[in-house]
């Protein structure tokens with residue numbers, strides 16, 4: 142299979158300058174694998190302090206600075222304490238608004254099934270080295286720490302197949318993880334569309350590293366030329382880069398370090414754009 146080549150964003154900063162000239166520009170960033178290096182367990186991951194600092198300085202200069210993540214809202218608020226930043230958690234199912242978390246009603250309707258599935262799957266996974274991440278309306282099972290990740294993934298899939306609660310739920314695979322979630326058409330893609338419309342953006346940049354970011358980058362491409370201009374930036378993670386990311390993105394950054402370098406540049410470049 143031939144993997145498409147995508148140019149480095151750092152070598153194409155003029156394209157970013159062009160987007161910054163738009164009236165209403167928004168920055169969308171994924172968190173894990175984009176501004177927080179992947180760690181052994183999800184709890185141990187932290188946002189690079191320099192990256193958080195750059196984001197903080199860009200809030201108020203751009204119409205929107207948003208974190209769009211698969212994390213729970215609780216995690217997102219713990220990891221990123223940037224006032225004025227918009228947080229979208231659980232892949233578009235949850236949004237922080239007016240000091241509380243809003244779960245999309247369509248997703249909330251499956252809460253009981255998600256709880257049931259969590260208990261059933263947890264019970265059949267003993268000593269497998271699988272970490273359970275309870276995100277409220279979504280549950281993620283991470284097999285990164287399993288001594289035999291391939292076997293752990295298989296046993297996890299079997300446990301999910303056996304769970305009665307999971308029957309009406311959707312099952313999604315990510316980087317060394319499987320999520321059980323409400324079967325609703327909410328994604329980072331729908332979140333991106335909603336924010337672009339709500340904030341009246343006519344330009345934007347989306348950065349992400351995983352399968353779920355592909356949906357956002359695809360949405361961004363679909364909007365391009367329809368009163369909106371934007372680019373998708375794939376953050377590469379070596380062997381863990383999912384299929385589809387390179388096809389969906391326009392430019393790449395090689396690592397979290399490069400993302401931080403880019404945000405530092407963007408923060409510098411956006412000086413003087415302060416909104417009253």
Ligand SMILES: [Mg+2]
Nearest residue numbers: 171173174351
């Ligand atoms: Mg990610």
